Amino acid sequence: xxxxxxxxxxxxxxxxxxxxxxxxxxxxxxxxxxxxxxxxxxxxxxxxxxxxxxxxxxxxxxxxxxxxxxxxxxxxxxxxxxxxxxxxxxxxxxxxxxxxxxxxxxxxxxxxxxxxxxxxxxxxxxxxxxxxxxxxxxxxxxxxxxxxxxxxxxxxxxxxxxxxxxxxxxxxxxxxxxxxxxxxxxxxxxxxxxxxxxxxxxxxxxxxxxxxxxxxxxxxxxxxxxxxxxxxxxxxxxxxxxxxxxxxxxxxxxxxxxxxxxxxxxxxxxxxxxxxxxxxxxxxxxxxxxxxxxxxxxxxxxxxxxxxxxxxxxxxxxxxxxxxxxxxxxxxxxxxxxxxxxxxxxxxxxxxxxxxxxxxxxxxxxxxxxxxxxxxxxxxxxxxxxxxxxxxxxxxxxxxxxxxxxxxxxxxxxxxxxxxxxxxxxxxxxxx
Numbered sequence: 001x002x003x004x005x006x007x008x009x010x011x012x013x014x015x016x017x018x019x020x021x022x023x024x025x026x027x028x029x030x031x032x033x034x035x036x037x038x039x040x041x042x043x044x045x046x047x048x049x050x051x052x053x054x055x056x057x058x059x060x061x062x063x064x065x066x067x068x069x070x071x072x073x074x075x076x077x078x079x080x081x082x083x084x085x086x087x088x089x090x091x092x093x094x095x096x097x098x099x100x101x102x103x104x105x106x107x108x109x110x111x112x113x114x115x116x117x118x119x120x121x122x123x124x125x126x127x128x129x130x131x132x133x134x135x136x137x138x139x140x141x142x143x144x145x146x147x148x149x150x151x152x153x154x155x156x157x158x159x160x161x162x163x164x165x166x167x168x169x170x171x172x173x174x175x176x177x178x179x180x181x182x183x184x185x186x187x188x189x190x191x192x193x194x195x196x197x198x199x200x201x202x203x204x205x206x207x208x209x210x211x212x213x214x215x216x217x218x219x220x221x222x223x224x225x226x227x228x229x230x231x232x233x234x235x236x237x238x239x240x241x242x243x244x245x246x247x248x249x250x251x252x253x254x255x256x257x258x259x260x261x262x263x264x265x266x267x268x269x270x271x272x273x274x275x276x277x278x279x280x281x282x283x284x285x286x287x288x289x290x291x292x293x294x295x296x297x298x299x300x301x302x303x304x305x306x307x308x309x310x311x312x313x314x315x316x317x318x319x320x321x322x323x324x325x326x327x328x329x330x331x332x333x334x335x336x337x338x339x340x341x342x343x344x345x346x347x348x349x350x351x352x353x354x355x356x357x358x359x360x361x362x363x364x365x366x367x368x369x370x371x372x373x374x375x376x377x378x379x380x381x382x383x384x385x386x387x388x389x390x391x392x393x394x395x396x397x398x399x400x401x402x403x404x405x406x407x408x409x410x411x412x413x414x415x416x417x418x419x420x421x422x423x424x425x426x427x428x429x430x431x432x
Contacts, residue, residue: 004029005333008089008098010079012039012062014315015298016104018322024069026330031096033089035078037061040127041383043315044392046167048130049256050137050174051182051408055127057391058383079105082269084291100293100329103266103280104322107299107313110262110277117238121255124167131411133256137175138410140254141183144190151251157195158252160243162235163259164201165208166350169218171256172199173353176225181354182408197227200245202234202259207358209312209348214358217367221356235259261313263300270294275302279310284340286325293332297321305343315382316346351375 005028009016012034023030041058048055066072081090082101089096109123122129122136137159144156159179161172179195186192199206199222205215206222206229219229233246242251263278272289273281279302280288286301288294298318303311311317324341331338347361349371357372359365366374383389 005099006031006097007100007102007329008033008096009102009104010034010089011104011106011298011300012036013042013104013106013298013318015106015318015322016102017062017065018319019102019104019297019326020066020072020322022323022326023329024066024072026071028071028100028329028333030072031075031098032062032066032072033075033077033079033091033096034062035076036126037063037074037076038127039065041379042125043379043382045124045127045130046170046174048127049124049133049171050178051134052174053392053395055131057395059127084270084288084294087293098293100332101295102322102325102329103270103288103294103296103300104298104318105263105266105300107261107263107277109257110260111257112260114238117257120240121162121238121243121257123257124171125261135410136254137178138408141179141187141190141192141195142410145187146189153190155242155251156253157190157192158198158242158250159195159254159256160198160200160245160250160252161256161258162200162238162243163257164199164203164206164229164231165258166348167258168199168201168256169206169222169350169352171258172197172222172227173225173351173356176222176227177353180226193226198230198245198250199227200230200233200235200243202232204232206231207348207350210350210358210360211365214360214365214367218350218352218358221352225353225356261299266296266300270296275310285328285338286321286341295325295328297325303341303343311343312345312348314348317343320344349375349378 007028008031009019010033012032017039020030020032038059038061044058047053063074077091079089079091087098109125111117122133140156144153147153159175161168176197179192183192206218207215222229230245235243235245237244238255242249243255266280267274267278270288280296281302282296283289286295286297299313305311328338349359351357355369355372357375358367359371359374380389380392
């Protein structure tokens with residue numbers, strides 16, 4: 001490292017990567033820390049979980065992204081704490097000094113105090129969770145095919161998705177298309193179309209951030225796909241045997257959690273005020289109060305917006321904040337003044353299924369097949385580089401024309417995918 005100012009960025013999500021890319025080639029040294037060696041395009045994780053895409057099509061090695069930028073250093077490691085007084089990052093056996101610090105740590109799945117549910121209701125925040133869900137989904141059909149017990153077979157073909165936000169809606173729709181279309185001709189002793197897909201939302205409508213008309217369209221579209229939508233009924237318990245939704249107990253071996261997120265550690269590390277989700281209350285320039293060289297961005301930041309709302313935890317917002325902070329650092333280093341961060345909302349998008357999506361762009365509403373194509377093109381536009389968008393486009397076209405899933409692989413030890421599930425009495429099958 002040189003004697004130039006050092007910018008340490010914690011987290012290689014959308015916010016951290018946006019900051020690092022804008023500082024690449026500038027007169028500062030950038031250290032980008034993440035516990036993974038790849039940047040992940042999280043909005044498409046559900047397509048990995050439902051066998052539309054492989055992990056390599058939505059994740060890229062961080063080092064390769066910055067291989068041509070000599071001022072960007074990549075450090076694979078996990079941050080364990082901060083020493084704000086001495087401007088140091090604590091990371092296991094190796095600590096790092098900083099002149100500027102950007103905390104883009106992101107969020108993790110929140111079970112609202114029921115952390116024991118994590119073992120039986122995985123969230124969808126990283127590649128490991130996505131591939132584990134894919135494994136569990138595909139194994140459910142394989143085990144049902146081999147089961148002689150009708151009750152156990154029914155349990156295996158029940159799928160419950162918890163949470164009516166974009167993640168829950170997209171997962172429920174994708175599972176419906178997986179069972180009703182892609183797998184419909186592949187089995188002999190079961191009919192995958194008999195699968196029961198339930199989407200449970202404690203609120204009174206799906207996609208609460210969208211206009212009510214689009215929420216209604218989303219519910220009707222999911223029901224058309226065969227999804228049973230349960231609104232206004234909270235999930236009160238999840239066990240290895242099934243899920244309690246309102247007054248009903250649903251026997252199931254397949255529960256996916258998409259109901260909430262929280263920001264871990266930052267409140268303790270910074271000793272600064274945070275909201276109930278753990279997001280740090282930042283100043284107008286996204287800096288930590290009393291520390292104008294420390295910034296918090298993305299899902300980790302509580303940023304006031306309009307009408308009493310906060311800036312949403314979506315990729316475009318994180319990227320805007322990352323670019324702003326990079327410019328703020330350069331201006332601060334050179335003694336220039338910078339105005340407060342101003343968020344420009346790009347809109348809300350969610351896909352429901354084939355030819356079905358909803359879009360709300362500052363009051364402009366779009367639904368149906370045109371919204372679906374717009375959604376797809378928007379996501380391809382945000383993918384990094386040229387190779388990845390091309391691969392995703394080819395895969396999507398293949399799935400669209402032939403209604404086939406391109407990544408229907410069960411990998412690793414079968415027991416590890418379902419170690420938390422009770423045995424159904426079926427002999428283990430070979431990996432596919």
